[in-house]
Amino acid sequence: MYYNRKQPGSGNEMIFGIRAVMEAVAAGKDVDKIWIRKNLESNLARELFEQLKGTNIPVQRVPQEKLNHITTKNHQGVIAFVSPVTYQRLEQLVPLWYEAGKQPLVVALDSVTDVRNFGAIARTCACAGVDAIVLPMNNSVTVNADAVKTSAGALHTLPVCRENSLRDALRYLKDSGFHLVAATEKASQMYTAADYSGPTVIVMGAEDTGIAPEHLRICDELVQIPILGNIASLNVSVAAGIMIYEAVRQRQ
Numbered sequence: 001m002y003y004n005r006k007q008p009g010s011g012n013e014m015i016f017g018i019r020a021v022m023e024a025v026a027a028g029k030d031v032d033k034i035w036i037r038k039n040l041e042s043n044l045a046r047e048l049f050e051q052l053k054g055t056n057i058p059v060q061r062v063p064q065e066k067l068n069h070i071t072t073k074n075h076q077g078v079i080a081f082v083s084p085v086t087y088q089r090l091e092q093l094v095p096l097w098y099e100a101g102k103q104p105l106v107v108a109l110d111s112v113t114d115v116r117n118f119g120a121i122a123r124t125c126a127c128a129g130v131d132a133i134v135l136p137m138n139n140s141v142t143v144n145a146d147a148v149k150t151s152a153g154a155l156h157t158l159p160v161c162r163e164n165s166l167r168d169a170l171r172y173l174k175d176s177g178f179h180l181v182a183a184t185e186k187a188s189q190m191y192t193a194a195d196y197s198g199p200t201v202i203v204m205g206a207e208d209t210g211i212a213p214e215h216l217r218i219c220d221e222l223v224q225i226p227i228l229g230n231i232a233s234l235n236v237s238v239a240a241g242i243m244i245y246e247a248v249r250q251r252q
Helices: 018-026 043-052 064-070 090-099 115-128 145-150 166-175 236-251
Strands: 013-016 031-037 059-062 078-082 105-110 132-136 160-163 179-183 200-205 221-224
Touching: 013 018, 018 031, 018 043, 018 078, 031 043, 031 064, 090 132, 090 160, 090 166, 105 115, 105 166, 105 236, 115 132, 115 145, 115 236, 132 166, 160 166, 166 179, 166 200, 179 236, 200 236
Parallel strands: 031 059, 105 132, 105 200, 132 160, 179 200, 179 221
Antiparallel strands: 013 078, 031 078
8 A cells, every 4th residue: 555645744745555665665765764553563564674674764663543643544554754855874975075175064963852943953054054964863853844844944955964873973973083062061161162163063962861971972072051041951953053153153
């Protein structure tokens, strides 16, 4: 079975049915995530699981009710959500940036799951000339039509890299000559004291959990944005904008 419709409230294209999803993956569609019914077992389902090995497509086991809430059609226990953007890979972009003589600026987001915050960050990145946004495959935002709308269309032009492991992506960037600057309340240094002039990665975390300790350990500098009032923290999209435009200021 194959149905090409929109997810209610998001505008995302969806594909229903095991065979249709397998065909979409084989054709190289940018699948944002796949929902599979809990306890789904069949020869065709096993073929799908085998096909998904080695891909960077998040798979979630969900109750039948959740699938039925999305559609009343015969989904066969499988729904794929197609991303409105084409994901890029860091290993392909980094050499191109250096060959072009750039001092690339990258924003990496750790566990940021709010779509509108992500869209706002993407819009700021596009305005500031950021070269790419890096997301982990799991525990991360879904790049859907709402994100594209909030970004004012920036996500149609700004490269988004969805990597299997944010830790490995940060290590790769560091080994490639990037300076990693993390925004965290654990820092004692002000954000204006960091060096953003060369190839730089600005690492931002979710407002509730922040940046994971294992990711902080990889970073070269930890910085904080001063909070002078009674509210504990800034919105992550606002904090990202402050960091990004400090990099712009230094580079000018």
